[in-house]
Amino acid sequence: MDKVIRGMERFANVYLDVIAIYCLNWEDHLQHIKQVFDRLRKAGLTVKLKKCHFATNKCTYLGQKVGNGCIWSEESKIIAVNNLPRPITKKVVMSFLKLTGYYRRFIENYATLAAPLTELSRKDIAEMIPWKEKEESALQELKNRLISTPIMKNPDFTKGFILQTDASGIGVGAVLSQSDDTRLHHYFSRKLLQREIRYSTVEQECLAIKLGI
Numbered sequence: 001m002d003k004v005i006r007g008m009e010r011f012a013n014v015y016l017d018v019i020a021i022y023c024l025n026w027e028d029h030l031q032h033i034k035q036v037f038d039r040l041r042k043a044g045l046t047v048k049l050k051k052c053h054f055a056t057n058k059c060t061y062l063g064q065k066v067g068n069g070c071i072w073s074e075e076s077k078i079i080a081v082n083n084l085p086r087p088i089t090k091k092v093v094m095s096f097l098k099l100t101g102y103y104r105r106f107i108e109n110y111a112t113l114a115a116p117l118t119e120l121s122r123k124d125i126a127e128m129i130p131w132k133e134k135e136e137s138a139l140q141e142l143k144n145r146l147i148s149t150p151i152m153k154n155p156d157f158t159k160g161f162i163l164q165t166d167a168s169g170i171g172v173g174a175v176l177s178q179s180d181d182t183r184l185h186h187y188f189s190r191k192l193l194q195r196e197i198r199y200s201t202v203e204q205e206c207l208a209i210k211l212g213i
Contacts (some may be wrong), residue, residue, distance in 0.1 A: 005019065011032045021033055060074055070151050073106055077103075078149070081099050087129065089128060091127070093129060109173045110142075111170075111172075116137070152183065152186065154185070166208060168204075169204075172190055172192065172211055
């Protein structure tokens with residue numbers, strides 16, 4: 001599909017068989033839709049009308065809601081994750097982390113919060129995982145954060161940015177915002193590697209700045 005849409009990246013994004021066409025005005029949007037459909041027709045491809053959405057200012061794209069200059073998590077996906085039972089094996093823990101990790105841009109200090117669960121993926125941990133208070137606390141906190149994920153605003157590249165960073169003995173994090181807007185643009189976090197845990201506080205803070213940038 002990437003080859004079919006090649007050259008149209010300015011107004012069309014594709015992921016597998018999902019195509020998003022976007023524009024700032026109606027006239028150009030109609031032309032862009034026509035161009036994409038012409039390409040699909042030449043490639044011998046068809047689309048299902050019931051799966052298409054036209055002339056909308058917001059849509060669901062790859063498990064996220066996008067529109068009106070903002071992006072936020074899809075409610076049905078969050079509810080599904082929140083209803084998952086307590087993991088009892090490493091495989092289930094990794095599946096849970098994969099699902100929640102997809103929305104980590106909406107969760108402040110995700111890596112630090114998830115650390116007790118990511119520790120369960122170590123090779124020396126048995127498949128039937130030990131489950132204690134810290135793992136249960138991490139599980140519930142991640143679920144609570146998912147339910148209350150903020151609406152992120154797309155950045156305005158004509159304005160300045162503010163990057164705030166932080167570090168702990170477990171992970172580093174950053175948040176991107178702009179001075180004249182109360183809405184955030186992106187959360188970043190990463191668990192510290194074993195060698196980075198031995199860094200001094202200043203070195204960990206510098207690492208947070210480096211990774212945040």
